[in-house]
Amino acid sequence: MAATTETVTVPLEALPRLESGSAVAASSITLEPFSSRARSNQSHTGSEAAEHATNNAVLTAETTASEQEEYPVGAKFWFTVLSLVILLILGGLDGNIVATAVPNITDYFHTVADVGWYLSAYKLCVCSFQFLFGKLYNIFPIKVVLLTAIATFLVGSVLSSTARSSSMFIVGRAVTGLGAAGIFAGAFTASVHIMPLRWRPVFNATLGGIESVAVISAPLLGGVLVQTLSWRWCFYVNLPIGGLALVVTLFFFPNLKAHGSDSAASWQTKFGQLDLLSTAVFVPALTCLFIALSWAGLKYPWSDARVIVLFVLFGLLFTAFAYIQHRKGDDALLPLRIMKQRSILAGLIFSLCTNGAMNVLEFYIPTYYQAVREYSPAKSGYMMAPILAGFMIAVILNGAGTTIWGYYVPSMMLASTLMPLAAGLMTTWQVSTSFAQLIIYSALAGFAGGIGFQAPQSAVQTVLPASDVPLGLSVILFAQNFGPALFVAVAQTIFTNQLSTNLKGLGIALSPGEIEKLGLTDLKSAISPTLWKDTLDSIDKSLVQTWYLVIGLTCVTMIGSLSMEWRSVKEKRQ
Incomplete structure (x- = not known):
């Protein structure tokens, strides 16, 4: 059936005003007919029509400006890409x-009390400062902010690799996480300035795939460095790679102007726009949450007063953060207009649950191979190849498909359909599961997780004006980092508590805290050899019970997929 065209009449006051000196002429703003939004909006009446048309007009102006923007070409373009690739690998x-490296680090410092912070300090800072870097990239020159982030990352690596105490090592990891927050935000923000919108999905998908290869390869590389050199080389290795990235960025990265910056404003004025109060509230809020999750069910019961107080403090501080955002309006660290945008909220839900689910699998699949199948660490690393291959293929297909057809929502829906299926199949893994099933199920899980992975970032760059893209990307990057930090901690609590319960059925009395301290490698020495086969079954059962969390998370992603607006990266908005 042919689409009918309906004209929307919009009062003049609903249109944005453009100054005569604006780079975008008023004639470049043309309202779309109603039929071109039929996929995402069935009807608009009264004020809704005016608001819809206004948004389209603003985005038309932004798109026209984007099309007129000069992008780097030739050697400058490829050196810029090289810089971004190195940064994401790093x-x-x-x-x-x-x-x-954790076992060797604890042996060197003669303490296990700080183990949780060896892992959490980095993740906490990556999450806590993501919004601040979104604001920085929106106000200050992108190259300056990115170079500062790289330098911060390298300082953290030096502190970690030369640490003489456990406390110094934790500080080093925190500083490294701060730099990493800026690197991740800068890499994807830069893509807005180096190529047109329609080509960004395949480019961002390639960057995401490269980063994922680095993420999954990291434990294997770490094992080689620890066995052949020292745990310190896990952090020394950052210095030559980061140094190369610093040099390439310094000499070849283009001087990109932030879309939200006022070139006439002084640096003092720009610093005043950062809303540091919000960051000062948000960081301790997440710190309380991270500590509570690391303690609850392991070090202390969930009902312990210390755990409850931490959760209450998190709630109070987060409420204060939300109130500050409301009061500051457009000057806030995270303006509420960003979070009220339907596609941003949908992307937040999708990324939070997708990355959380995938990281739980990536964390516990090697555990299955080493503890249940009794594979060596190296072999368990090789067995991660199917999930990596599936993920890479899917990410590239998604990027190419979005660039060709324009729409990114179908890939999200496909992911939300396949991920619960793959997670459900993996709950059938037992001690005797065939090799073919291990390969096929894990490859399917990787493909399902990768096919929609970059879609939320494409949505941000499509639905938001260019001046808001860094802030929108910071929301998605926060979700992609916070999901793993949150749900891996939850999965760890589920696994240790379920394993403690399952072992009690064999007459083995080990508390979750004792299991956490022993680790699965040393658990065998604490159990009678006659019970080891039954113990393997108990570990397998506990892993399956943990993977039910993955099924739940992947089902929730459908909320994000169905809520996302149907928009195309190719539409001209004319």
């Missing part, structure tokens, strides 16, 4: 390499 490796 961030991907560092975020996951520490897990392999």
Whole structure:
């Protein structure tokens, strides 16, 4: 059936005003007919029509300006891409390499009390400062902010690799996480300035795939470095890679102007726009949450007063953060207009649950291979190849498909359909599961997680004006980092508590805290050899019970998929 065209009449006061000196002429703003939004909006009446048309007009102006923007070409373009690739490899490796080195680090510092912070300090800072860097990239020159982030990352790496105490190592990891927050935000913000919108999905998908390869390869590389050199080399390795990134960025990265910046404003004025009060409230809020999750059910019962107080403090501080955002309006660290945008909220839900689910699998699949199948660490690393291959293929297909057809919502819906299926199949894994099933199920899980992975970032760059893109990307990047930090901690609590319960059925009395301290590697020495086969079954059962969390998370992603606006990265908005 042919689409009918309905004219929307909009009062003049609903249109945005453009100054005569604006780079975008008023004639470039043309309201779309109603039929071109039929996929996402069935009807508009009264004020809704005016608001819809106004948004389209603003986005038309932004798109026209984007099309007129000069992008780097030739060697400058490829050096810029090289810089971004190196940065994402750096961030991907560092975020996951520490897990392999933890046993050696605890032996060196003669303490296990700080183990949780070896992993959490980095993740906490990546999450806590994501919104601040979104604001920085929106106000200050992108190259300056990115160079500062790289330098901060390298300082953190030096502190970590030369640490003489556990406290110094934790500080180093925190500083590294602060730099990584800026690197991740800068890499994807830069894509807005180096190519047109329609080509960004395949470019961002490639960057995301490269980062994922680094993330999954990190434990294997860490194991090699620890066995052949020292745990310190897990962090020394950042210095030559980061140094190369610093040099390439310094000499070849273009001087990109932030879309939201006023070139006439002084640096003092720009610093005043950062809303540091919000960051000062948000960081301790997440700190309380991270500590509570690391303690609850492991170090202390969920009903313990210390755990409850931390959760209450998190709630109060987060409420204060939300209130500050409301009071400051457009000057806030995270303006509420960003969070009220339907596609941003949908992308937040989708990314939070997708990345959380995938990281739980990536964390516990090697555990299955080493503890249940009794594979060596190296072999368990090789067995991660199917999930990595599936993810990479899906990410590239998604990026190419979005660039060709324009729409990113179908890939999200496909992901939300396949992910629960793959997670459900993985709950059937047992001690005797065939090799073919291990390969196929894990490859399907990787493909399902990758097919919609970059869609929320494409949505941000499509539905928001260019001046708001860094802030919108910071929301998605926060979700992509906070999801793993939150749900891996939840999964760890589920696994240790379920394993403690299952072992009690064998007459083995080990508390969740004792299991956490022993680790699965040393658990065998604490159990009678006659019970080891039954113990393997108990570990397998506990892993399956943990993967039910993955099923739940992947089902929730459908809320994000169905809520996302149907928009195309190719539409001209004419």
